[in-house]
Amino acid sequence: xxxxxxxxxxxxxxxxxxxxxxxxxxxxxxxxxxxxxxxxxxxxxxxxxxxxxxxxxxxxxxxxxxxxxxxxxxxxxxxxxxxxxxxxxxxxxxxxxxxxxxxxxxxxxxxxxxxxxxxxxxxxxxxxxxxxxxxxxxxxxxxxxxxxxxxxxxxxxxxxxxxxxxxxxxxxxxxxxxxxxxxxxxxxxxxxxxxxxxxxxxxxxxxxxxxxxxxxxxxxxxxxxxxxxxxxxxxxxxxxxxxxxxxxxxxxxxxxxxxxxxxxxxxxxxxxxxxxxxxxxxxxxxxxxxxxxxxxxxxxxxxxxxxxxxxxxxxxxxxxxxxxxxxxxxxxxxxxxxxxxxxxxxxxxxxxxxxxxxxxxxxxxxxxxxxxxxxxxxxxxxxxxxxxxxxxxxxxxxxxxxxxxxxxxxxxxxxxxxxxxxxxxxxxxxxxxxxxxxxxxxxxxxxxxxxxxxxxxxxxxxxxxxxxxxxxxxxxxxxxxxxxxxxxxxx
Amino acid sequence: xxxxxxxxxxxxxxxxxxxxxxxxxxxxxxxxxxxxxxxxxxxxxxxxxxxxxxxxxxxxxxxxxxxxxxxxxxxxxxxxxxxxxxxxxxxxxxxxxxxxxxxxxxxxxxxxxxxxxxxxxxxxxxxxxxxxxxxxxxxxxxxxxxxxxxxxxxxxxxxxxxxxxxxxxxxxxxxxxxxxxxxxxxxxxxxxxxxxxxxxxxxxxxxxxxxxxxxxxxxxxxxxxxxxxxxxxxxxxxxxxxxxxxxxxxxxxxxxxxxxxxxxxxxxxxxxxxxxxxxxxxxxxxxxxxxxxxxxxxxxxxxxxxxxxxxxxxxxxxxxxxxxxxxxxxxxxxxxxxxxxxxxxxxxxxxxxxxxxxxxxxxxxxxxxxxxxxxxxxxxxxxxxxxxxxxxxxxxxxxxxxxxxxxxxxxxxxxxxxxxxxxxxxxxxxxxxxxxxxxxxxxxxxxxxxxxxxxxxxxxxxxxxxxxxxxxxxxxxxxxxxxxxxxxxxx
Numbered sequence: 014x015x016x017x018x019x020x021x022x023x024x025x026x027x028x029x030x031x032x033x034x035x036x037x038x039x040x041x042x043x044x045x046x047x048x049x050x051x052x053x054x055x056x057x058x059x060x061x062x063x064x065x066x067x068x069x070x071x072x073x074x075x076x077x078x079x080x081x082x083x084x085x086x087x088x089x090x091x092x093x094x095x096x097x098x099x100x101x102x103x104x105x106x107x108x109x110x111x112x113x114x115x116x117x118x119x120x121x122x123x124x125x126x127x128x129x130x131x132x133x134x135x136x137x138x139x140x141x142x143x144x145x146x147x148x149x150x151x152x153x154x155x156x157x158x159x160x161x162x163x164x165x166x167x168x169x170x171x172x173x174x175x176x177x178x179x180x181x182x183x184x185x186x187x188x189x190x191x192x193x194x195x196x197x198x199x200x201x202x203x204x205x206x207x208x209x210x211x212x213x214x215x216x217x218x219x220x221x222x223x224x225x226x227x228x229x230x231x232x233x234x235x236x237x238x239x240x241x242x243x244x245x246x247x248x249x250x251x252x253x254x255x256x257x258x259x260x261x262x263x264x265x266x267x268x269x270x271x272x273x274x275x276x277x278x279x280x281x282x283x284x285x286x287x288x289x290x291x292x293x294x295x296x297x298x299x300x301x302x303x304x305x306x307x308x309x310x311x312x313x314x315x316x317x318x319x320x321x322x323x324x325x326x327x328x329x330x331x332x333x334x335x336x337x338x339x340x341x342x343x344x345x346x347x348x349x350x351x352x353x354x355x356x357x358x359x360x361x362x363x364x365x366x367x368x369x370x371x372x373x374x375x376x377x378x379x380x381x382x383x384x385x386x387x388x389x390x391x392x393x394x395x396x397x398x399x400x401x402x403x404x405x406x407x408x409x410x411x412x413x414x415x416x417x418x419x420x421x422x423x424x425x426x427x428x429x430x431x432x433x434x435x436x437x438x439x440x441x442x443x444x445x446x447x448x449x450x451x452x453x454x455x456x457x458x459x460x461x462x463x464x465x466x467x468x469x470x471x472x473x474x475x476x477x478x479x480x481x482x483x484x485x486x487x488x489x490x491x492x493x494x495x496x497x498x499x500x501x502x503x504x
Numbered sequence: 505x506x507x508x509x510x511x512x513x514x515x516x517x518x519x520x521x522x523x524x525x526x527x528x529x530x531x532x533x534x535x536x537x538x539x540x541x542x543x544x545x546x547x548x549x550x551x552x553x554x555x556x557x558x559x560x561x562x563x564x565x566x567x568x569x570x571x572x573x574x575x576x577x578x579x580x581x582x583x584x585x586x587x588x589x590x591x592x593x594x595x596x597x598x599x600x601x602x603x604x605x606x607x608x609x610x611x612x613x614x615x616x617x618x619x620x621x622x623x624x625x626x627x628x629x630x631x632x633x634x635x636x637x638x639x640x641x642x643x644x645x646x647x648x649x650x651x652x653x654x655x656x657x658x659x660x661x662x663x664x665x666x667x668x669x670x671x672x673x674x675x676x677x678x679x680x681x682x683x684x685x686x687x688x689x690x691x692x693x694x695x696x697x698x699x700x701x702x703x704x705x706x707x708x709x710x711x712x713x714x715x716x717x718x719x720x721x722x723x724x725x726x727x728x729x730x731x732x733x734x735x736x737x738x739x740x741x742x743x744x745x746x747x748x749x750x751x752x753x754x755x756x757x758x759x760x761x762x763x764x765x766x767x768x769x770x771x772x773x774x775x776x777x778x779x780x781x782x783x784x785x786x787x788x789x790x791x792x793x794x795x796x797x798x799x800x801x802x803x804x805x806x807x808x809x810x811x812x813x814x815x816x817x818x819x820x821x822x823x824x825x826x827x828x829x830x831x832x833x834x835x836x837x838x839x840x841x842x843x844x845x846x847x848x849x850x851x852x853x854x855x856x857x858x859x860x861x862x863x864x865x866x867x868x869x870x871x872x873x874x875x876x877x878x879x880x881x882x883x884x885x886x887x888x889x890x891x892x893x894x895x896x897x898x899x900x901x902x903x904x905x906x907x908x909x910x911x912x913x914x915x916x917x918x919x920x921x922x923x924x925x926x927x928x929x930x931x932x933x934x935x936x937x938x939x940x941x942x943x944x945x946x947x948x949x950x951x952x953x954x955x956x957x958x959x960x961x962x963x964x965x966x967x968x969x970x971x972x973x974x975x976x977x978x979x980x981x982x983x984x985x986x987x988x989x990x991x992x993x994x995x
Contacts, residue, residue, distance in 0.1 A: 043578070043634050044622065047571035052650060055568045077546045080538035081624075081655055081671050082594075085601070087534070089610045099601040103573075104612050105624065106597045108659040110576070110590040119580045121595050121621055130612055131535065133572070133596065133624070143534050159543060164572055164655065168599040180572050 020301050025245040032295060033174045036304040036368050039291075046172045046179030053368065054291065056312035058182070061290060062162065064214050064309075065184065068206045074158045074186060079140050081164075082131035087139040090264040094138065097231020101168040103133040103179075133166040138232060138283055141187045142261040149189060149279055151270045156199070157189040175292035176249075176504050183287035189279045191269065193258070196280035197235075200256040203284040204237045207252040215290065216307035216420040217241045217297045218427050219251060220450075220499065222475025227459050230283075234258040240474045240499070242427045243296040246448025248474045248501035251293050254284035292504070297423050298392075304369030305391055307419050308412040314347045315408060316370045320358045320377040333381050337374065337404060344405045346412070366391060371415045372408060392418055433497065440488050440500070444471055450501045454494035456487035465489050471500040511792050516736040523786060524665045527795045527859050530782075537663045537670030544859065545782065547803035549673065552781060553653065555705050555800075556675065559697045565649045565677060570631050572655075573622035578630040581755040585629065588722020592659040594624040594670075624657040629723060629774055632678045633752040640680060640770055642761045647690070648680040656778075666783035667740075667995050674778035680770045682760065684749070687771035688726075691747040694775040695728045698743040706781065707798040707911040708732045708788045709918050710742060711941075711990065713966025718950050721774075725749040731965045731990070733918045734787035737939025739965045739992035742784050745775035783995070788914050789883075795860030796882055798910050799903040805838040806899060807861045811849045811868040824872050828865065828895060835896045837903070857882060862906050863899060883909055924988065931979050931991070935962055941992045945985035947978035956980050962991040 019028045033039055038054030041047075050058065066076070082105060088095040109125035112118070134140065141159075148154060166180050186203060190196040204221055211219045219239035229236040233255035241251045259278040262268070268276045298305040308314050319334040321327045334350055341348040349370075351361050358375065365373055375387040386404065389396045392415050399407060430449025434440045443451050455461060455473065466472050476498045485494045510519045524530055529545030532538075541549065557567070573596060579586040600616035603609070625631065632650075639645060657671050677694060681687040695712055702710045710730035720727040724746035732740045753759070753769040760770055789796040799805050810825040812818045825841055832839040840861075842852050849866065856864055866878040877895065880887045883906050890898060921940025925931045934942050946952060946964065957963050967989045976985045 042571045043631065044571045044573045044575060047573060049571065049635055050569040052566035052568045056566065059567060075543035075547065076550060077543045078541040078673065080533045080535045080540065081657065082535045082538060084535060085610060085612075088601070095601075095610055099603075099610060102599065102601050103596045103622070104598040104601065105594045106612065107595040108593065110579070110586075110593050110595065110623070112590075119576060119586055119590060121576075121597065131594070132601070140534065144540055147531075166572065182569065 018301065021244065028301075029296065030174065032299055032303060038295070038304075039174045041172075041174065044179075046169055048172075048174055048178045048180070050182075050288070053312065057294070057306070057310055058288060058291060060310050060312065061210075061214070062184075065206075065210055065286065066160075066162075068210060069160050069184075069186065072158075072202060072206060074160045074188075076162065077159045078161060078163070079137050079144065081134055083134050083137070083140045085130045085132055087143060088132060090139065091232050091260055093260075094232035094264075098135045098167070102135060103166045103168055105131040105133065134163070135165055135167045136283075136285075137161065137163070137165075137185055138187065138257070138261050138281075139265070142265040142267060142281070145187075145189055145279070146265050146267045149267055149269050152191050152272055155189060155191045155269060155279065156195065158186075158199075159188065160184055160186040173292075173504075175288055175295070178288075181288045183285050185283060185285040188282045189262075189267070190282070191271070191277075191280070193280050196258075196282050197256050200235070200237055200254045200282045200284070203282070204239065204252075204254040207239050207254065207284070207286060211239055211241065211251055211290075211293075212420065214307070214309050215294050215297070216309075216416060216423060217251070217293055218420065218424040220475060220477055222477040222480075222499070224253075224475055225459070225462060225473045225498075227462050228472065230255045232257060232260050233283075234260070237478075238475055240501075241293050241297065242423075242430055242449060242501070243293070243504070244426070245296070246430060246502075248450065248503040249289070249293050249296070250474070250503065251290060252284070252286040255282060257281035257283060298419050299369065302363075302394075303367035305419070306369035306371060308371045308416050311369065311371050312347060313349045313365075313368070313370045314412055315341055315349070315372045315374060316361075316365045317341075317348065317350045317374045317376065318358055318361050318365075319350075319352060320375055326378045329381050330376055330378060334376055337376070337386070337401075340405050341408060344409065346405075346408065362389075372411055374408075390415055392422075431499070434488060435485075437488055441469060444469055444500070444502065448502070450474065450499045452497045452499055453488040454485035454496070455498050456490045456492035456494055458490075461487060461490050461492075465500065470502050472503055474499045474501050474503060509792065512735065519792075520783075520787065521665065523790055523794060529786070529795075530665045532663075532665065535670075537660055539663075539665055539669050539671070541673075541779070544803065548785070548797070548801055549779060549782060551801050551803065552701075552705070553675075556697075556701055556777065557651075557653075559701060560651050560675075560677065563649075563693060563697060565651045565679075567653065568650045569652060569654070570628050570635065572625055574625050574628070574631045576621045576623055578634060579623060581630065582723050582751055585723035585751075585755075589626045589658070593626060594657045594659055596622040596624065625654070626656055626658045627774075627776075628652065628654070628656075628676055629678065629748070629752050629772075630756070633756040633758060633772070636678075636680055636770070637756050637758045640758055640760050643682050643763055646680055646682045646760060646770065647686065649677075649690075650679065651675055651677045664783075664995075666779055666786070669779075672779045674776050676774060676776040679773045680753075680758070681773070682762070682768075682771070684771050687749075687773050688747050691726070691728055691745045691773045691775070694773070695730065695743075695745040698730050698745065698775075698777060702730055702732065702742055702781075702784075703911065705798070705800050706785050706788070707800075707907060707914060708742070708784055709911065709915040711966060711968055713968040713971075713990070715744075715966060716950070716953060716964045716989075718953055719963065721746045723748060723751050724774075725751070728969075729966055731992075732784050732788065733914075733921055733940060733992070734784070734995070735917070736787070737921060737993075739941065739994040740780070740784050740787070741965070741994065742781060743775070743777040746773060748772035748774060789910050790860065793854075793885075794858030796910070797860035797862060799862045799907050802860065802862050803838060804840045804856075804859070804861045805903055806832055806840070806863045806865060807852075807856045808832075808839065808841045808865045808867065809849055809852050809856075810841075810843060811866055817869045820872050821867055821869060825867055828867070828877070828892075831896050832899060835900065837896075837899065853880075863902055865899075881906055883913075922990070925979060926976075928979055932960060935960055935991070935993065939993070941965065941990045943988045943990055944979040945976035945987070946989045947981045947983035947985055949981075952978060952981050952983075956991065961993050963994055965990045965992050965994060
């Protein structure tokens with residue numbers, strides 16, 4: 014395969030771009046900032062969707078679909094919301110093209126100007142809460158537990174495949190509740206759903222926490238988050254769950270009649286994860302040979318590569334390969350048999366390594382004679398000769414082992430990269446040289462947070478949930494502090 | 505339920521709108537022309553998606569995702585394509601909002617004007633074929649068999665929920681082939697997939713045919729279609745599959761090196777179905793009481809309504825209801841137990857009728873004593889008392905019967921409404937008074953087709969596949985004709 018190998022250790026960013034391209038995950042499109050998600054990348058995203066969707070439904074949510082466009086005036090209704098999104102909105106101003114009579118070129122028809130401009134949704138709180146006004150009259154209409162799978166657009170100048178693109182795919186949950194307590198419980202429940210998904214499916218350990226006011230979603234009273242740590246020591250926000258209070262209910266006048274026959278504003282949450290998770294996945298496990306996929310997400314969990322030279326060998330080997338394929342498939346394993354005869358086994362090995370297939374089974378004539386196969390695992394690159402007896406169970410077990418190992422490896426890395434510091438010099442030193450999360454006392458002010466960001470590019474990733482409280486002094490200002498928070502440079 | 509009942513026989517269009525609203529399928533949004541698909545409607549769409557997606561994958565297709573936006577210049581590259589879509593394009597011209605310094609209002613930032621306007625995709629041939637140019641070098645890269653699930657926008661002035669909306673959801677397949685034969689075979693294969701889905705899942709019989717040049721997709725050499733007949737005698741195009749020839753390959757310069765080492769343009773197909781299928785579903789089966797759903801699509805296939813007055817009865821009845829629920833669920837039936845005690849059984853009956861739930865099981869104290877249940881089917885409204893012995897199998901069988909019956913009923917209606925005519929007076933009479941498809945000789949010219957449309961609003965829905973050839977004279981022009989084609993008024 015003609016792939017320019019780029020080492021993680023030499024240029025992490027170039028390694029990432031190279032991997033996304035050559036593993037056929039995604040590419041830049043002709044439209045600035047928008048990506049094409051290629052079939053292999055999309056298949057991984059579909060598995061993520063299925064796993065998340067199942068969890069949403071199990072927790073009582075239903076899917077629905079709201080318009081792509083949001084009237085400009087809706088944005089103005091929640092002040093901090095518009096502040097947050099105004100600078101990155103794609104705006105539709107016209108609804109027709111025409112042929113210019115002089116140049117014969119296709120131009121925007123000036124007669125087809127919209128009375129009110131439409132914004133391509135960067136997030137859907139405003140259009141959804143405008144709709145909820147008609148859906149909610151009484152406490153009997155609550156809660157509303159809705160999720161939407163959709164594309165959204167936030168105009169970005171500096172884009173990075175999966176991590177930061179102008180258009181991306183995501184899900185956004187929008188729920189409405191009678192009480193603040195219930196809304197907060199929902200916010201926390203969905204954070205747990207995200208954490209469970211990240212750790213058990215993506216095999217990425219996450220820290221659950223709350224954002225500081227500076228880092229909150231535009232329009233939220235509280236933003237909960239899960240934060241992952243990538244292999245280069247930078248943090249990645251992998252999902253957020255917002256307690257929106259009554260902000261959107263007030264902006265869109267959504268009230269309900271209580272059991273006691275009073276009228277109250279409705280309480281809201283919203284929560285979302287996006288194709289950014291693909292970035293988290295890639296940057297948590299992959300290596301210089303290519304992608305490494307946790308088995309629960311892998312579109313192909315096991316690939317069988319038959320090895321033969323002569324025609325006589327071929328039928329012998331293929332017979333066994335077919336049998337293994339059928340047995341593994343029958344057990345519900347996503348298995349592929351690569352019987353192409355115009356590519357060498359070596360070529361195939363490299364290709365499936367690049368694509369992160371967790372387990373490779375090779376079978377040659379001698380294996381057939383011996384009743385064995387050669388099994389290679391992608392995560393540790395270990396190879397072993399395995400007797401064919403009880404093969405399916407052994408492979409199932411191996412897949413579970415790989416899933417667990419990937420998680421444990423990522424967890425070990427993260428554990429090593431949470432460093433408690435007590436001085437400003439230490440803070441800067443760890444951040445620059447060791448990288449990862451820095452656990453430090455902070456005086457709780459936005460000013461200090463801002464100054465630390467300006468001087469070091471580190472942000473407060475979160476105040477971990479159930480944080481241990483302890484007396485201390487702010488690592489930057491020296492003012493009193495009651496707890497440590499987690500700083501890091503982040504994507 | 506406070507529902508203004510509208511009869512199909514009195515005002516079909518009002519009946520449709522009323523049904524879509526009160527069965528909680530969809531509603532108009534605050535954005536002109538865009539709909540909100542409500543959870544119940546979306547659940548039906550999700551089942552359609554799952555059934556179609558499985559069929560696409562079984563025929564070797566993979567999903568991918570391409571950008572929402574298309575640069576304006578891409579449209580100009582295929583002449584008939586831009587002609588077809590230019591008049592209904594939403595155009596993005598700016599990428600930022602700002603606060604006006606004088607009025608303090610949110611306005612479009614004039615400094616953030618795009619160099620080239622972006623079109624919100626009305627269909628994705630252009631952006632996809634621009635991408636395929638980089639993906640295809642040799643015959644070894646072919647075929648490319650890709651599908652995309654996406655939202656698209658075609659600016660419509662007169663909209664109708666599901667049938668015609670500015671934004672709608674669909675899937676669009678885009679395939680690339682080495683030969684015309686292979687591309688034509690793909691076009692036909694996908695037509696068969698659509699017909700199979702329509703008939704076996706939606707229970708809507710369809711006529712497979714080819715469009716006349718007038719009705720072809722903008723940029724296609726041939727458009728194949730499936731046409732359904734709604735209860736009001738109007739036809740509905742339910743899906744199309746296009747043979748695009750080399751039009752887009754030429755427009756975007758997509759060539760491949762053949763085995764013989766020559767360079768050839770690539771052959772293309774595209775095919776799609778959309779949320780319009782929801783309209784077809786509703787208009788094929790539903791009645792004055794509400795929606796009627798074929799079991800294979802119903803989000804709830806069976807609802808259990810317990811009936812009791814006193815508390816002593818409640819525990820008795822609920823115990824049985826729980827047991828039936830568990831047994832049906834274990835058999836893979838989508839079953840709901842409605843145990844709400846603040847609504848009467850009568851209210852519940854009406855609600856599930858309105859929502860089209862295929863089978864309703866009612867259990868009262870006497871049923872418990874007798875070991876029976878009352879089973880009502882939505883399609884025929886027949887009720888029967890059923891012994892509980894072997895209940896699951898009986899219900900499974902009943903669901904199959906309902907599926908078959910709905911299809912047969914729709915097929916009978918269609919068979920009665922295909923009328924062969926030989927004179928122009930007869931043509932007009934049947935079209936006005938009997939409605940449905942009119943099978944008539946046509947001279948093959950666009951002029952005649954156009955005149956018939958102007959005089960009667962009827963269009964040629966299709967030339968049926970494997971059409972019987974027979975000598976005749978055009979019903980309008982009297983010129984010679986070799987076959988009958990199907991005319992109808994259509995949605």
